[in-house]
Amino acid sequence: MKASDTVPGPRAEDQLPHSTQAAAKIVIVGGFGVGKTTMVGSVSEIKPLTTEETMTQAGIGVDDNFGSASKTATTVAMDFGRIRISDEVVLYLFGTPGQERFWFLWNGLFEGALGAVVLVDTRRLEVSFEVMGRLEERGVPFVVAVNTFPDAPRYAIEDLRQALDLTPEIPIIECDARRRASSRDVLMTLMRFLQALMAANGTLT
Ligand SMILES: Nc1nc2c(ncn2[C@@H]2O[C@H](COP(=O)(O)OP(=O)(O)O)[C@@H](O)[C@H]2O)c(=O)[nH]1
Numbered sequence: 411m412k413a414s415d416t417v418p419g420p421r422a423e424d425q426l427p428h429s430t431q432a433a434a435k436i437v438i439v440g441g442f443g444v445g446k447t448t449m450v451g452s453v454s455e456i457k458p459l460t461t462e463e464t465m466t467q468a469g470i471g472v473d474d475n476f477g478s479a480s481k482t483a484t485t486v487a488m489d490f491g492r493i494r495i496s497d498e499v500v501l502y503l504f505g506t507p508g509q510e511r512f513w514f515l516w517n518g519l520f521e522g523a524l525g526a527v528v529l530v531d532t533r534r535l536e537v538s539f540e541v542m543g544r545l546e547e548r549g550v551p552f553v554v555a556v557n558t559f560p561d562a563p564r565y566a567i568e569d570l571r572q573a574l575d576l577t578p579e580i581p582i583i584e585c586d587a588r589r590r591a592s593s594r595d596v597l598m599t600l601m602r603f604l605q606a607l608m609a610a611n612g613t614l615t
């Protein structure tokens with residue numbers, strides 16, 4: 411075990427205020443290189459824990475690196491971050507590994523998740539289908555965030571909805587995962603969606 415593998419003790423800035431009443435687990439999912447690690451990193455109030463492994467020779471050609479040529483590290487386990495969205499509510503963010511060979515890690519990752527953000531790259535929409543299928547299977551509500559890479563084609567939201575085969579109520583929004591405010595907007599969209607679902611199901615009084 412390397413020193414960098416150990417989790418440091420709590421720091422003052424990591425302490426939650428006493429007003430905190432609820433914590434929710436949110437997962438950030440999507441294909442390889444769509445910006446999951448970037449999003450957790452940009453929005454987290456604590457230094458995000460990532461398990462980044464520099465891509466080894468063994469991984470080259472196995473991982474689909476198309477469309478993210480500048481990417482040199484890949485998340486092998488998951489990203490973990492935290493954001494307080496109000497005085498009372500804290501979200502714990504779990505970024506899933508994007509590569510197929512790590513999907514065995516997913517079962518535990520979805521356990522107890524209140525909702526999910528599916529990040530998509532319009533150059534590779536197809537990599538998101540499997541992810542969304544799994545969320546539907548497991549009954550985890552999700553919103554779709556289109557990470558707008560500069561050289562990726564832009565589509566109208568309704569065209570994306572059709573291409574992704576999403577029902578009208580599922581929010582689809584554009585974002586820049588590198589920007590904290592933008593990533594936060596995505597999370598707020600998810601929270602509003604979850605609230606609307608709970609209200610509709612009568613579980614929120
Ligand atoms: N231009 C641009 N690049 C991004 C954005 N989000 C991520 N990237 C870059 O895309 C690459 C893949 O992002 P990463 O977060 O590691 O993807 P992950 O595999 O989903 O965790 C990295 O080189 C990021 O710097 C974005 O919103 N815009």
Ligand SMILES: [Mg+2]
Binds near residue numbers: 446447448484485505
């Ligand atoms: Mg990653």
